[in-house]
Amino acid sequence: MSLLDATQTFLDEARDLLEQLEAALLDLEARPDDAALINTTFRALHTLKGSGAMFGPAEMAAFAHHLEDTFELVRQGRVPLGPRLVGVFLRAGDHLRRLLFTPGVEHEAETLHLLAALRELTGAAPESVPAATPLAPEAQPDMRQVMINLRLPPTALAFGTNPLALIDELRGLGDCLVTPLTGAVPDLDRLDPAQLSMHWQMTLTTAADRAAIEDVFIFVDEPGVVSITEIAPAMPEAPARPRAPVDEAPAAAPRDAATAEPADSQVRVSAARLDTLLGQVGELVIAQARLTALAHHRHDAALSSIVEEVERLSADLRDSAMDMRMLPIDQLFSRYRRVVRDLADSLKKDIQLVLSGEETELDKTVLDRLGDPLVHIIRNAIDHGIETPEAREAAGKPRRGTLRLCARQSGGEMIITIEDDGAGLDRGRIRAKALAAGIVGPEEELTPGQIDQLIFHPGLSTAQAVSSLSGRGVGMDVVKRTITDLQGSIEIASEPGRGTRITLRLPLTLAIIEGLQVAIGATMCILPVASVEECVELAQVETGTSSGRNFVDIRGTMVPLLWTDRIFGTARSGSVVAVLETEGGKTGVVVDQVIGQHQTVIKPLSPLHRCVPGLAGATILGDGSVALILDVPALARCQTLPPAPARQPGASLPHVA
Amino acid sequence: MPHPILCVDDSASIRQMVTFALQSAGYSAVAAVDGLDALSKLNGAPFSLIITDLNMPNLDGISMIRQVRTLSDYAGVPIVMLTTESDEARKQEGKAAGATGWLVKPFDPAKLRAVVAKLVGPA
Known part of the structure; x- marks a missing residue:
């Protein structure tokens, strides 16, 4: 079978139809009100038009279309079917036969003559045949952003429309952000799964023209069901795609500054501006909380869905703003190299500083306020913890002492440990000092851990001599208060002869x-x-x-x-x-x-x-x-x-x- | 492999054209000459799509669609009206009766195949 076969089938069919038409018209002359005859006539003209448009000459289909339109007036009873009109239709049938079977001959004069006769008899001017013009392709090869609202009727699923297939097809046209609108979805107990209650909003970035998009919705493209709005015409570059990292080998010729810029370029912003931003984000979070509370009271599904979106966006914004304030703790740690070196020198000690986790990030406020307590802890470790090389040698330890500074993140906490391999806390002396200061009673039994905790007590200094660096009345109690103020905690663990470890736990942010x-x-x-x-x-x-x-x-x-x-x-x-x-x-x-x-x-x-x-x-x-x-x-x-x-x-x- | 497609049209040439367009793309197609014939061809058998003319003797397309939509076997089966009707009200009548969509005669076989692929998937 081929298209040629179908054309032959049509010619056979048309011959039959024209005979049916003629017979029906002749019968109608005798019985002009016979509805069955009118329908037969109409259907013959209708099929000649429809099939003729596919397989027959264009003039024939167009002429059949005029005849159908005119006969429609008869069918609707708007024009009486008199003998003269039947006569014109009979002649029109003859003309259709000529148009079909003797192509290539000039028929236009007769076509116009018959149409004029029809017009005269029906008083109606048949509208010009809607030309089957192909959709003019819009010359728009550029990427565009198009917003599409899809609002299918509830019966869509039962009537054979598959929304997923439509959305998938749309996604085939380009980057597509699909937002389901579930506001109209009823509660589970009232949900009829055969009824469609969802709507969709899609943002499509595509090079396809409007006709291609409309094509997707060919069966549902009706007012109120699909709306297609262009939101961003012809963008200079492909939008909504992450910019490719510029990591290819630099070109031989120098490029302009914009393209030569490394992928991870940085902008310096004053801390005050960051604080302002975070303050504003904080206000936004508060405003959003008010909005959430309001939506909760209103029980408005549409409002709730927007509120959820705002909630998510403000949470993202908050995270981004907080992230901007995060600085690597290396900014602090690197300062301590010099402190450790100078202090070790002045105390004639040999100390190496080992850092780890310097890249761990911490909120700027926490970082700023952590500087002094950390210096104090480090000074204590060097001053009181790590022994002189001679004392270390005598204790069978390497001459060089080690001070470890380690930062790591665990959950929402930053954990910083300061560990030395020195002599450990001298619990006997701490206890003696505490007794002398009246902090503990003489008969009080204290565990080693409780004694260690005493160093955080105000006014307890155990340094034998007030050194130039530590022990200036600012004790570990101040360190502890600062850490507590930062919503953090401090722990101490010590082993005589082996060393001391101080652990700080801090929140990543304070805001x-x-x-x-x-x-x-x-x-x-x-x-x-x-x-x-x-x-x-x-x-x-x-x-x-x-x-x-x-x-x-x-x-x-x-x-x-x-x-x-x-x-x-x-x-x-x-x-x-x-x-x-x-x-x-x-x-x-x-x-x-x-x-x-x-x-x-x-x-x-x-x-x-x-x-x-x-x-x-x-x-x-x-x-x-x-x-x-x-x-x-x-x-x-x-x-x-x-x-x-x-x-x-x-x-x-x-x-x- | 999708189920067969039912093509309903009183015009032999259109029936032939539609079934040919579908079969050449690898689909199986069954033809019916009017609405009554279509209902007897359906009769509970699985079909993945119905393509139908509207203006037909014995049982017209819209009445046929209305009857098909009362059959639970064919809930969700797409029905495409293939017709020369250009009357918007008629089109809406068809949709209200349960038609999925509307294709206008004359049709381009390639477009018909694209629409069928969209509705039932590839052959």
Whole structure:
């Protein structure tokens, strides 16, 4: 079978149709109102037009189209089928036969004559035949961005449209970002899987012209179903693609600066501008939290989907902004080479500094505030830890001492260890000093670990002589306070004759923390999630009192309770205990209600409130109100002090502007 | 290998043309001369696509589509109207009856094959 065969089939078919047409028209002359005859006539003309357009001469198809249009008026009853009109149609049938079987002869005069006769009899001017013009290809070879909204009717799936196939086909045209719009999807219990309730929005970057895109939606291309909008015409270069790294060998001829630029070019930005950016991102995170809270109350699916998008974008933006503030810790470590060398020289010690993890990144604020404590720890290690070469030799150790500075990231924490292979802490002398200073009682039994912890106690200096570098009254207690202020912790481990290791744990950033929002009375407070171990109902646990302090029994462990009323001077209330792990052990903060976890942008307190103990800062909640960030270690310290009688009983929590 | 394609048209030449265009691309095709014939050819047998004319004797295309859509065997099976109708209302009537889409006669066999490939996948 071939196209030629089909053409022959059509000619046979057309001959039959023309005979049917003639017979029907002759019958119609006698019975002009016979609907069956009218339909037969119409269908004959219709098929002659349709098949003729494929296999017959173009003039014949066009003429058949006119006849069909005219006869449609008859079929609709708008034009009576009189004998004269039947006569014209009979002649038109003859003319169709001529157009079909005697091609190449001039038929136009007769065609026009018959059309004029039809016009005269029906009073209607048949519209010109819509020419089967091929779609003019738009000369647009450039890449363009096109936004496509696809909103299929709910019956689309049942009626055989496969949205996935359409989307896949569209993706074949170029880079395509497909966003499903699920706002109209009902809840699971009301979901009819046979009904389509999703819509799609697609951004296509393509060189294909509009006709090619429309072609994808050939069956669904109707107003309200598909909208195709060009959003970015002819871009200078392929967009939405990562720029290829410029790593090929440099060309012999010098290129212009833009192309010669290395792939990882850098821009210097002042720290203040970065701070401003992070501040603004913080404001955005707060505004977004308010938006989320609003959407949550509105139960509006469309709003929720936008809010989710904003939420994701602001989280990304926050991460990017925070990332910009991250600096390699090498900036600190490299400074210490000189410090170690000079100090070792002046003390006649032979010390090598071994660094590792210098590339680990840390927030700039943390990094800046870490500098002095680290120097202090290093000085202590060199001054008090590592022995002179002679002493080392006598102890059977290499003359050269080693100081290791190591940084690594673990989870959301930065862990820095400062390790020396010196003599270790002299526990006997620490204990003696502590006794002399009245820090410990003479009969108090202390474990080695507890003795080691004493070096963080204010006012304990064990250096035999005040050296030029360390021991100027600034002790390890200051180091500890600085680290604690940075929301970090410090640990010490020592082995006599083998050395000492100090471990610092620091948050990677200070600007934004994961916070647990709790209510204490009418005030919202934030506890750092990282240190919250669990929350228990106060009514569910055993409480007791020992030496004037409240304790709660958490699975056999007595955890001191922290009532904030004593510190903030509010009425005592509370039903939930948030158990926090702090460096002094566990503390149970009594709160009225646990609200939930959320990203907390830390805002500094005003100078007036900064001196209030137990407050680490403030943050702005989703509803625009202010929550106080509690500094639990500081609160715990307050607790151990006798209650301040100076506080007015009516005083409320400080208000933060 | 997709199931056969049902081609419904009262015009022998169009039937021949459509089945030829499909068979030459490797699809199997079954022809029916009108809506009634189409329903008897379907009769529960698996088909992956129905291509139909609208204006046909005995049972017209739109009535046939409406009946096919009541058969659970053919839920989701695409139905393409292949017709010379240029009346938008008629086209909407067909879509409301359950047609997937619309192709206009005269058709380009290559385009028909592209559309079929799109709807049922390659042969």
